Amino acid sequence: MGLNKSTVFGLMSTLQKRGYIEQNRETKRYRLGIKLFEMGSLVQRRMDVRTEAKPYCQELSEKYSCTVHVAAFYDFEVVYIDKVDSPDVVVQYSQLGRRAPMYCTGVGKAILANLSQEERELFYKKVVMQKYTAKTITTRENLEKELETIHTCGYAVDDEEIQPGLRCVAAPIFNHQGHPLAAISVSKLLSRITSETQSLIAGDIVGITRQISYKLGYKIG
Numbered sequence: 001m002g003l004n005k006s007t008v009f010g011l012m013s014t015l016q017k018r019g020y021i022e023q024n025r026e027t028k029r030y031r032l033g034i035k036l037f038e039m040g041s042l043v044q045r046r047m048d049v050r051t052e053a054k055p056y057c058q059e060l061s062e063k064y065s066c067t068v069h070v071a072a073f074y075d076f077e078v079v080y081i082d083k084v085d086s087p088d089v090v091v092q093y094s095q096l097g098r099r100a101p102m103y104c105t106g107v108g109k110a111i112l113a114n115l116s117q118e119e120r121e122l123f124y125k126k127v128v129m130q131k132y133t134a135k136t137i138t139t140r141e142n143l144e145k146e147l148e149t150i151h152t153c154g155y156a157v158d159d160e161e162i163q164p165g166l167r168c169v170a171a172p173i174f175n176h177q178g179h180p181l182a183a184i185s186v187s188k189l190l191s192r193i194t195s196e197t198q199s200l201i202a203g204d205i206v207g208i209t210r211q212i213s214y215k216l217g218y219k220i221g
Contacts, residue, residue, distance in 0.1 A: 049173055049182045050082045052215050056208045057084045060186055064201060067091045067187045069168075071100070071107035073180060076123045078108045081182070091187050093163055103129050103143055104136045106158035106170030107183035113150035114172050114180040120147075135160045155202045158185070165190050169201045171209040176217025184209055 003011075012030065015021045022033045050070055057068040061084040069091075070082040077099045085091075093100060102108030102123070112123065129138045137143050150156045158168040170185035186201050193201075210220060 048216065049212070052212045053082065053173070053182075053184055053208075056212065057082065057184065060084075060184075060201075060204065060208070061086055063204075064186060064188065064197070065192075066201075067094075069094055069107060069170075069185045069187065070182060071105075071185070072182045073102075073111045074099070076102060076126050078102055078105060078111065078183070088189070088192070091163065091166065100162070101127070101129075101132075103127065104132055104158065104161040106156045106168035106185040106187075109146065109150055109156035109158065110170040110172040110183040110185075111180040113147040113156065114174070132162045133160055133164050137161065153202075154206045156183075157198070160190060167193050167198070169198060169205060171202075171205045172213075173209050173216070174213040174218040176219075178218060184212075 001008075012021065016023060016030075016033070019033045021030045023030050049072065053070045057070060060066065061068045065086055065088045067086045068084040069080055071078040071080050078101075079099050080094050080096055083091075083094060083096060100108065102112045112120065115123070124140055129140075129143070130136075131138050137146060155169055155171040158166075158170070160166060166187055167190045168185045168187045170183050172180040173182040173184065175181045184205060186205060188197075188201075214220065
């Protein structure tokens with residue numbers, strides 16, 4: 001790389017402190033650290049979720065003429081890892097690999113509602129809830145009320161909270177330890193979703209996420 005030794009030493013020290021590399025005490029040689037293994041495992045879990053969810057997402061998109069998202073939980077945000085588009089719905093904010101807030105997206109709220117209280121406390125310390133639309137929830141008190149409802153009914157609704165004119169219904173996917181690692185959402189134009197349609201979508205999406213969670217090792221009940 002054409003760097004001098006002192007610069008390289010500084011870079012290696014930083015990587016070592018963060019767990020990306022390890023140094024053998026005897027030989028002084030470096031090797032890959034546990035942090036990279038953890039990152040690789042995280043990517044593998046996301047790929048497993050994406051693979052399991054794909055056929056269900058295509059089914060939902062065709063059945064309801066909607067856009068379907070799969071998003072993973074990462075560092076108190078959601079990352080979109082898969083998307084099935086519909087010509088009837090244009091979702092502007094979601095692209096594969098893009099991050100989005102948890103507090104104003106269906107997928108994010110579905111995950112947030114199932115985190116432990118300690119994890120939620122960390123969320124509130126780390127995240128500033130800014131307003132995206134007139135309907136975005138920006139206070140802890142109002143968000144907590146919403147999360148209680150979501151936890152009880154099993155699914156979340158984003159009612160024009162990040163994009164005007166769009167409503168999303170989402171439910172969480174759990175890993176074998178019962179931790180929410182991802183969520184699936186159905187997005188439709190507000191003008192095309194009745195209360196009856198929303199109930200049908202909610203029933204389907206909750207059933208689907210339970211099946212995927214079971215395949216990932218989660219034991220329900």
